[in-house]
Amino acid sequence: MSFQNPVYAALTGPHAHLAEVRGNARRYPSAVAPFLALPDEPTEQDWADAAVLLGPGTTGALMRPSVPVPDVLKVDLEIPLVQFVAPASLPAEDPETVLLGVDDVPDMLALVALTDPGPFRSRTIELGTYLGIRRNGELIAMAGTRFALPHHTEISAVCTHPSYQGRGLATRLIRAVAAQITASGRTPFLHTGASNANAIALYNKLGFTLSNKMHVTIAQPA
Incomplete structure (x- = not known):
């Protein structure tokens, strides 16, 4: 699944040294890139960790096939991509x-x-x-x-x-x-x-x- 979840594959692989981490949630430092990443099948705890990792008033960009986002996060925008x-x-x-x-x-x-x-x-x-x-x-x-x-x-x-x-x-x-x-x-x-x-x-x-x-x-x- 790494190919369908490229940010997570990068931040748990070759870019692990850049990752800001809480539980299974990962993100790049904001000055590097806006991307946030979760496992292929995120749990309720993973979403909660992502919200804490981002912090109040900070947006993150998930790049992956569309996934339902729970109420712990507020979706601002969705942009369809092709790979x-x-x-x-x-x-x-x-x-x-x-x-x-x-x-x-x-x-x-x-x-x-x-x-x-x-x-x-x-x-x-x-x-x-x-x-x-x-x-x-x-x-x-x-x-x-x-x-x-x-x-x-x-x-x-x-x-x-x-x-x-x-x-x-x-x-x-x-x-x-x-x-x-x-x-x-x-x-x-x-x-x-x-x-x-x-x-x-x-x-x-x-x-x-x-x-x-x-x-x-x-x-x-x-």
Whole structure:
């Protein structure tokens, strides 16, 4: 089930060192990512621990197939997602990509603010490897890795500056990130909004296979 519950698989596996823990509930530090995780079949106690772990006025995002949320948490929003697995033909290194580090975070945050590829915060870079493309010093596109599972790693934060969209930069970065993932012995996968027709069309064109229908459920203690 780890593939259907990727946040929990990451926070009990390769990202365990980042996990904030109460009982079976897990979360990333808020500066890293907003995600909260519970076991595949959470108990009443697991939900109660999740509410305490979040704390008053703090929201957490569950990413998994939809699950009934008990009254201990108040649901603010549900977003349907689709999950795709990459084909073996995807990886391709790209000579123009550069490795992004802590000093690049202000530029990364500025690009995310322009393009809204999903949650990216001041310490998100700690989740994995991020690659970018710069032109005349400006960061114009990037992509990286987020959830690390025992056998899969997620491609995330794929975004291109509006002035450079439509030039294939996202495809090049997805392939380059996939090359790094496969070199580590894992299989790339990713998520996108179920209504994001442009992204879904791109992933289908690249040979990705639909693996799961997911939800992001954003909730806070009741």
